[in-house]
Ligand SMILES: Nc1ncnc2c1ncn2[C@@H]1O[C@H](COP(=O)(O)OP(=O)(O)OP(=O)(O)O)[C@@H](O)[C@H]1O
């Protein structure tokens with residue numbers, strides 16, 4: 001068996017008396033698309049926040065094994081260092097740099113892959129110029145991937161909702177991750193946009209050799225693209241398996257899917 | 264009620280309100296010699312009738328506009344705004360304008376008298392301060408209410424090194440900047456995790472502490488008396504008269520402004536500058552994009568403080584005498600007003616606002632005691648009419664290689 005890219009063991013997170021994530025274990029293999037589903041307040045976003053360094057987990061271990069690098073524990077590490085190790089995310093409540101242009105948002109994703117400092121920026125020598133050119137080039141490339149190249153100079157906050165979601169993906173991709181965490185990427189999208197999104201996710205996985213961990217309430221999207229699904233309820237993992245197994249799991253149907261799960 | 268009556272009533276109410284507000288300031292005068300109160304009702308009458316007329320005009324104009332009579336008018340400001348953006352975007356347009364302004368600034372000392380050159384020099388000091396604080400507040404979004412402390416650090420740095428150790432102006436200039444930057448770092452560390460109101464309170468505290476230390480540390484800072492006999496800057500041993508020195512300092516400051524604008528522009532449109540703005544927009548997303556938030560904040564504080572330290576050295580050299588009174592909260596507030604009024608993050612805006620806020624009170628001296636009143640009114644009007652500031656900072660458009 002291949003080594004998991006992300007290996008979460010016994011993760012728990014308390015907020016005061018509330019245990020939002022309770023002893024959850026979960027693996028993501030290289031190149032795999034794993035969906036994380038569950039009712040509202042199940043602790044899905046909290047799990048993302050623990051993995052990406054926004055919160056320091058109360059208990060448990062998180063290991064990241066980026067391809068070609070030694071594996072290491074990332075729980076308790078600062079958010080920006082986790083990103084530098086190849087883990088990028090989007091946010092459930094869109095967090096773009098709303099006053100900056102679309103292109104600048106993506107350029108910011110290149111921050112951790114570039115090095116120009118204060119002195120380099122002021123002197124603007126050949127090295128700094130080249131790096132700036134490469135940043136612009138890479139950012140345009142990412143915008144093309146998600147179909148936003150035509151909006152490069154727009155102010156990000158003025159984009160329509162669906163486009164903002166895609167811009168968040170482009171910005172995350174600019175950090176050159178090996179694992180992408182998407183928090184409800186289809187929320188607020190119309191059915192047409194959602195269908196395009198599901199093609200986009202599958203295409204990105206192939207083109208960039210990405211593994212993807214995805215939170216989503218849109219069951220059609222989840223069932224279509226996931227290799228595996230993990231179900232959370234009240235912070236606990238109640239099921240894990242292929243889309244077919246999950247669809248027919250009585251526990252999951254009771255807790256979450258209900259009748260419309262078969263839609 | 265017919266609209267005319269409503270307008271009249273509204274204007275009348277406003278006039279009464281303003282008369283009430285102006286009552287203690289304009290109508291009552293306590294004659295301390297004869298211990299009597301002198302009532303100057305005619306002043307109040309002026310305020311009342313003036314307010315009434317203005318309010319009425321304003322309301323009529325608004326009603327007029329609503330009724331569609333001015334519908335065709337917006338085309339003009341639209342074209343003006345379009346020209347404004349083109350002016351900033353196209354080198355063909357802004358290069359000549361920039362050149363003309365620079366040329367005017369260069370020949371200014373030969374056309375104006377020493378007094379004019381002197382106060383323009385003071386304004387240039389505040390231009391540099393505004394541009395420095397613009398990095399911290401305007402770009403990185405980190406509020407700093409004690410910014411003038413870094414200016415004091417630069418000034419005292421030079422005053423002490425010069426009077427105690429005989430160090431000259433030129434070696435002290437970079438030292439003052441570095442001292443400012445170091446203090447910026449020192450201030451930055453403890454407040455890395457704070458934001459909003461807390462940041463305001465703590466930076467305000469730092470500013471006050473700096474001044475209190477200067478006032479009381481007699482052995483080093485000379486206490487409230489300050490330090491006198493600071494050497495003016497030299498130029499290869501040349502001797503200047505008073506007018507010559509004023510001109511020399513003016514050019515020195517002009518050069519510093521040019522340097523500040525150049526460096527700030529380079530920083531603004533670089534990897535570092537983008538991280539500053541992103542930090543202002545969303546700190547959590549910023550960290551998630553791999554930006555070291557602590558480091559970025561510290562660099563913003565240090566860069567902002569650097570310019571204050573640098574221009575502080577020039578300030579000490581210009582005055583030859585410094586004391587803590589030059590570094591009060593009023594000065595911090597003035598610099599912050601410059602940044603806010605100019606338009607957060609906009610270099611052109613900050614330069615214009617600095618010139619306006621420093622020169623306006625000078626030229627309003629003719630109005631004597633009402634000077635600050637008028638000044639305040641202009642500020643309030645400005646914030647009502649244009650809350651985003653004089654010039655709205657525009658984002659740069661990047662082109663990829665090979666594109667036109
Ligand atoms: N910073 C916090 N402080 C206190 N409680 C929190 C915090 N963040 C989340 N919680 C609580 O933890 C629980 C899990 O929240 P979480 O946002 O992880 O749910 P979720 O599964 O993402 O739900 P949704 O589908 O609505 O996004 C909720 O009860 C929430 O109120």
Ligand SMILES: [Mg+2]
Nearest residue numbers: 044045046092
């Ligand atoms: Mg959530």
